Amino acid sequence: MKRTEPILEIGVEGMTCAACVRRVENGLNKLPAVQHATVNLATERALVRFDHPPLESDIAAIRATISKLGYEPVDLKSKRPSSAETSETDTLWRMTVGASLFAIPTVVLAMAPMLSDSVMNWMMRWLTMEQWNWVMLLLTVPVQFWFGRRFMRLGAKSLLSTSPDMNALILLGTMAAFLFSALVTVFPNWFPVASRHVYFEASAVVITLVLLGKYLETKSRHQASDAMKVLLKLVPKTATVIRDGQSISIPAEEVQLNDLIEVQPGTAIAVDGVVESGSTYIDESMVTGESVPVAKVAGDAVVAGTINGSGSVRFRATAVGAETTLAKIVAFVESAQASKPRIQGIADRVVAYFVPVVLLIAIFTSLAWLFLMPGGAVDQALIHAVAVLIIACPCAMGLAVPTSVMVGTGKGAQHGILFRSTDAIESLSHVEMVAFDKTGTLTVGKPQLSRLHVLPPFDEPTLLAELALVEQRSEHPLAHAIVEAAEMRGLRSPNELVDFQAIAGAGIDARLSNGDRVRIGSERLMREHAMDVGPLEDAVADAMERGEGYFFAAINQKLAALIVISDPIKSTTPAAIANLRQKGFRIALISGDNIRTASTIADRCGIEPSMVYAEVRPNHKAEVVQSIKREGGRIAFVGDGLNDAPALTVADVGIAMGTGTDLAIESADVIAMSGDTWLVPRSIQLSRAVMSNIRQNLAWAFGYNVLLIPVATGLLQPWTGLSLSPIVAGAAMSLSSFFVVTNALRLRSIRLD
Template structure:
């Protein structure tokens, strides 16, 4: 059943995420929360009281939930139920991207609906996976806004989430325009100031220095009050909120230089002779202020372009979604937008086309290129009943598919959302950088003050001029902008790289933790094995039941189960033309099997623990046959009728070809690989021996896996758990890193920190190598960020002057500061070409 609830207390996208996560944490619930309107659409297995929903929300924040009523024409208030056929509401299209279905003008698109100017056809709206653009701060990714603007913490320009190319280009184009204006006015100021170094200074023949100072002032106004004014706004914001950052130093340094110059221009007589040139004018620093600001603006411009490159993985994923699909209704086919596809629709996929939504093949066969999602280059053969994913590419055959997941439910949409979320999350190492920044700025200001005092007292004449210039140089070169970029840039690129390789990372913390793992726990079915079990044989050991009788009862019980082993027996029953009989009182006993009633017969199908649970007797002959099959690595389920086991089914699940090599690779890196399985001891031992595992534990229930992981963690081990089933979810949540197989259940994927799209253990080795490279990259970035500061501050303060006569101009300091940011950006982008295979 599905119901709609009204949510109050949400004010931003972060709130929406918290509410959705809280609701989905309740057993038996699947919730989708929207901000506009503020409501939750909740699908539940059985009705759950609103009080329980409210309890979950109260634990997450000041949110409230109430059942939403909808008025019918009779004004009777009724509870809103969502049926299987959604009601479409006609709305006037006012935004979006439109294109001609005939592509008369190639890839040309329009920003409003209308007619193609060439052929006259109605323009179609191009569907997007993410309709609304949101914005975040590159240094404080927890900040999320529906509108562009400045970060309330540090004042930086918010950047678009989700790799929105159009919005990113707008940010870049705005900065580029401002940079051009700043450059146009800064260059003349710089040339005027530097002309004093030319013998016989030719420009002084046109005007005296005091008039050229007024020209510099005039040229500086567009630079300070238009092109770079946002830096001073950010500096002020950082001071009043006491969130000191790079803009605090830039604002103080450049602002003091400009204001000093203005006062010197207007009131030269208030300054002592030390501040005056041989022309009688006071030294002005318009060129230092404008050059510094222009160089900082250049750094911001480069960062804006770099953000576009770091989001390239998301952009490529967005391009995978096709615009249209071919829908079959009756014996007619029509081309529809993917936004109009509904669950249950039949879609024809032609050779070379992209698969529009997630679903399964209804008729036909195909060879699908899944490399864009799984990262594996070899095309995969698909037949009737096999699953296909949106964005993958059909080969040279035509097939009809059944749409099962559409819109935000598709794998492609979930990948994009996960990459977006991970890209804006903080790694624990970022906390160290934030802490350094918090102390760094006040310390730098103090160093600048001390520098001024020391130079004023002990410096050569004009000592106050030296004191002023060196203090500004200290403020500028110490700017920690590169420190703020060091971690987020590496995380963004690393998460994108992982997505392109079929490794979906939920947050930056898991990316960092993966580097510290020393034990890997793996499940058997669907993790080590292919998860495609098949029945080898059905055996009867009771004269009252032949093999067909045993199979009939197995099929009847498993018809109500979703377990992969159950599906294998149903396929076997279908092949043997077994009619499915209705079962009553069906119950799945977690980790043991299933029970139910067929007519008057009490049936139980499962492992030895289930037989003990229902008190079913297993005779010696049956026990011997079962153990013989289990020692060969087979999975065996007993069938009990009443209080006696009458037969069994032997099921085999082939070990994945890649499992042995992947496990060996992990062991070579010093990791211990241990298998936890609910299967019996003999089967587990056979699989463990084949793969040379470091250990195994058999017959484990979900709580047993959970407790064993807690035990390992209690010994100081950092544990990664890989699994694919609902029964793995508690262990995945408990482990330091939960790794879900993309071929598994939604519950397992939701509980995990990392998802392997292909469901291959090789992905664990790839994820660990990616983590290692990202952490190395972050440390390199921190070196670049702090190295310039540590080396530059003493030079800017004049430490080398007494011995070598070296001083650092504020303009050179600004160049060095910008170069540190460029170094961080370039180092981060190296991850795009890193090999993790």
Template sequence: MTNKEKTLQIQGMTCSACANRIEKGLSKIEGVERANVNFALERSTIVYDPEKTNVNEFKERVEKLGYSVVQEKTSFDISGMTCAACATRIEKRISKMDGVTNANVNFALETIAVEYDDKQVQTSDMITAVKKLGYELIPKQDGQKKMDHKEQEIKKQQRKFIISLILTAPLLWTMVAHFDFLSFIYLPNVLMNPWVQLALATPVQFFVGAQFYKGAFNALRNKSANMDVLVALGTSAAYFYSLYLSIEWMSTGSVGHPELYFEASAVIISLIVLGKLFEVRAKGKTSQAIQKLLGLQAKTARVLRNNTEQEIPIEEVVAGDIILVKPGEKIPVDGEIIEGRSAIDESMITGESIPIDKVAGDVVIGATINKNGSLQIKATKVGKDTALAQIVKVVEEAQGSKADIQRLADRISGVFVPIVVVIAIVTFFIWYFAVTSGDFRSALIPTISILVIACPCALGLATPTSIMAGSGRAAEMGLLFKGGEHLENTQSIDTVVLDKTGTVTKGEPALTDILVVDGFDEEEVLQLIGTAENQSEHPLAQAIVKGVKEKGLSLLETTDFEALPGFGIRAEVNGREVLVGTRKLMRERNIATLDSETSMEELESEGKTAMLIAVDTKLAGVVAVADTVKDTSKEAIARMQELGLEVIMLTGDNKRTAEAIARQVGLSNVIAEVLPEQKSEEIKKLQEQGKKVAMVGDGINDAPALAMANVGMAVGTGTDIAIEAADITLMRGDLNSVADAIIMSRKTMRNIKENLFFAFIYNTIGIPIAAIGLLAPWVAGAAMAFSSVSVVLNALRLQKVNIRN
């Protein structure tokens, strides 16, 4: 049997020794091939033989060593929900189960995410518990299966609506009899016959409307109420009262036809089914971001196995496979180039529009496009471990999580239906005993209208649809929000703290200046120092060499090389002695530096590392290297300031260098000479001043500060640890993403508030109007259906938002 892999999230480790101890303990379990514990990520990956060991042994061993394993996580698709009250009921039921620590139902996405202890509860128990409520939990499906499920639901609602429309249209025709101003419309007498109306209305009521009766029965059986209860009560009242009038008409042999309400119940059901159809279609669109991401992946890969080229499904690629990628093809999985060079279009992952040149040794990302060269790539991450899979996972978790504002809407939805039923009953008695004095028919109409218009569908959809659409659109822009709460919190940020190295700057030194004294040729000096520094492994030396090559100069031969730690280097190039280094090096060699002292001081005042150059014991000039500012940093910081944000740069560099960089990007607020362990303390000081702080960084030493901040933003080009610690991952190395994330958060929260307004306004205005008898039941049904559709359509606007305009 093939070995399997298990990942455990471990709590309680305080140092790397703890990680080593756990690793050794797990490795000793029979059947475990290897165990790797990552202290920084608090994660253990175990490769094991399932025939020789049980995964429960891993948790037991970790706990025996004095540490704890974080709860298991799982998610399900849910079938059968009709409104937010259904979602609330399922969430409460699962949350009350022993061993379940957290459960979040997303009504719009029709999913539930559960954290649980598998020693106390199993997923099968959850499925059984929810089935008793009248719903179905379906183990999480892959993207294609889920889309198939959505398509089936759309077709099902389409069939019901068509049947309902055919049967309801004649009943709708009879409504002209209720209005004198429509008397000019021809009305066949047969349609006014109670038995004809009964024959048309009954299939609509009990076949098309069966879903509402089923939902209402399950809700009442579990001592709760939902939208189905309101619809079933309202339409049943109209239907059965009309049936009573029909029987009475027949038994008394009355002349003419009674005033029936079969058309009211049929029209209400038809409109609600139409609203459901629109809703299902629109909810499918809100998850298009995930489908687009999944669609980026290559379907097959061309691999070399046993010296034979084979084309296999992407699912069969394993780590270590050598993959051949031709020009114009998608790179199937994450890997490392072992042969060839090409420009790689990574725009679909990072948002960077310019292809990036890659050579042997460079890392490539699955789903990116190989533009112009043939490559051989060694697969390093496959399946769920690829960057694309991780992005999809983050987006799904964000869409399935809840913002605080959604929790408020859920609490309201939970008590809304019982309150509406009480209002409807009170309204009926007021009309029956006080307004119309015993006229059952007149009391029934406003009661039905209240029950129908008060359905809380729109309230349940208001927040999750916006979060789904907003986080999906953000993902397309290279902004990965790890949860709805982070999408909500980001809009309240008033202070942005930027790490310098790798965030404001490129994070790697580059040759910036070459100043030569009279009597020396600039290109010759560059060629000499480039050749000399080529023998050094120091980052500054490599920056000089790279800069020389970029200027199109070739390197010469070095016959003698000597590194002088703390001073610089000495080399023999084409028979000439070359020195590159500090003032102290030049003084020791009795080389006068006065001619270049002023230039050197100016370069150093700009935050650059300046080095003196001597050729054949004569001062030749100054060369400067610096960690250069990213091209977009100044523009991005200006955008943040225009948004009313206070922007601060935080760095461990000396104050002079930090202030020089700050001046280049238009910053006046700098916190310099901060040790890595002190960065989180600086964030805390700002928070103690009442500021809502976003920390933006990319390095391992930024992780504590990212975790401390109200919102942590990790530059996606940075380390995995920084990304793990952050709330938002910025897939591009462009600081414009910070402003983009804040704007996207603000637009999403504004959209949520608009949706909540739409949801509440229908009920706030509609219920009183219905109660005083000014709202016909069929109009109430149309208004209720339109409220849900309007909320979803408003949320979908986020998918088209362009935040750079």
């Protein structure tokens, strides 16, 4: 979960639409030190990549560029997310309420005369219509220039920089309505009597509705990031450390490496560490997705943010601050949220031309109503042009993809599924075949000595002690099973290891201080040294029938024993495989075991014999994955070991078990934190749900604009009777963004298998 390339993540506040995103990206990508920059509207963050570690001058240039474009750069380290988000929503709510206090009376005054002649006559008793226009002007000024100042300021900057955005559309639309109405009010004689209509209510209500829409959108967007906030809140604010024999409570951020920390029953763990004394059960569900508490005794690792059960333990801190597992998970997910999937390119290409095209349509609409449409007049040209400017909604396009990704990755993190990037989500949703490694993926990954078939004249205790002495030098995973079995029985050889040679893919050749020559390995190794394995054929057949691993041991050129190693299949593996097959996925097993053993394991897991790739050497797994890809179909490879890294890399999607090696995790696109096989079908289900949600959002964002902009022009009115006022256009535009965000929030409630 490490980042190897130099990057800077910085907050960008004030963006409102996809055009804002494009504007910031273009500005940052023009800087000479920047290799590539991406901006996310949903998270309000920019991810800037460099080809060298960023200097202070580079960071200053980035901040200056963001400010010059009219947005606010934010230092994410000093920003407190919850308080900042609360402040933003509270501010938008106050602005919405304030604007409403002026907009509602304006609408009442504008619409009341249309209700009946009696209402009109009653109003005329107090003031003339021209005087009421002055009242509406005074009511609209605060809405236009105070409550709507953010749109005016950002819109003006975007127009001056020749990269108009949503703010520019609101500025042009509302200012056109306001200025026309103000001129009619101040200089009524400049206009024909038939055109002396004012539209203050359009300007005031549109700004109020847009503010309301931004409030609802922002509140929903913050809910979309709830999963990350929940994870961050798991870490307690204080920790109890033991110093000079005394228990001291200190802030969690002040805990240092190698501090001895005491954890009482029911409290959360502040940092990563290793238990030194005591025993307990710890709930790790918030990190791994596993609901069953895990037993912890001396020597076991504990993770920050997990909840201690009824026991009390003391542990030594091994990782603090940003180096804890929980902090890395949060950083991993945030990195995925900041990336862009390939499907985002569609929206980006449209947005590049969207606002300029809308401006041209608005100009064409006004000209058409002035010179072509029957009954056309200045006021009709104005109203329909304003409706076009207001109805257009690039913000929905900007939120369509990142909001779904934010909610989806958060949902995944809650279930112990981490996506390295949004491309991983997209690619995983298209896979047709899933290939599994065996050891540690389908099986528990903790081999145990099942049986030791010893031939005379050797005795089992002495032989096991000598085998353990030799295997202590081996890095093979099965070697640990022999060493552990000897230790559990208290067996220790009095001899010493004089010579040790590992034979790649075959076994071990060693010499002991008593002169014994020990060979441990495959049947091929025994035959190469002229040893007949016939006496152990029945034991071999039995092991193969059970799907167990085995290898031979020989002492001084005499066959001594058959070592049978078992690695139990994970309890969830058969059900997970059945779930995938039921959904139409092809399942394969890639194993180094002989064909009979691999077929037995495949049969127990529910994998078809024809889909078993056996006797695959570690360095050939990637070649097998490549050959499957060439046959057609997208493939996901699931593994956990050091030798799985190349296969994880060449597969369309690599899924690593979080219980595996660091290299496997680094090479993967998706990480199943708990190592539970069930997380594989769950991750595919989640990826498909996210991509389906993204497609729905994009369909809405594009469809909304394609359908309603022509209606807003009013040019269809003579034939269809359809038209939109600026007020209705403002409401529709605000609801468009709100729909996209709330649709993305539905991902929080999906039930994973």
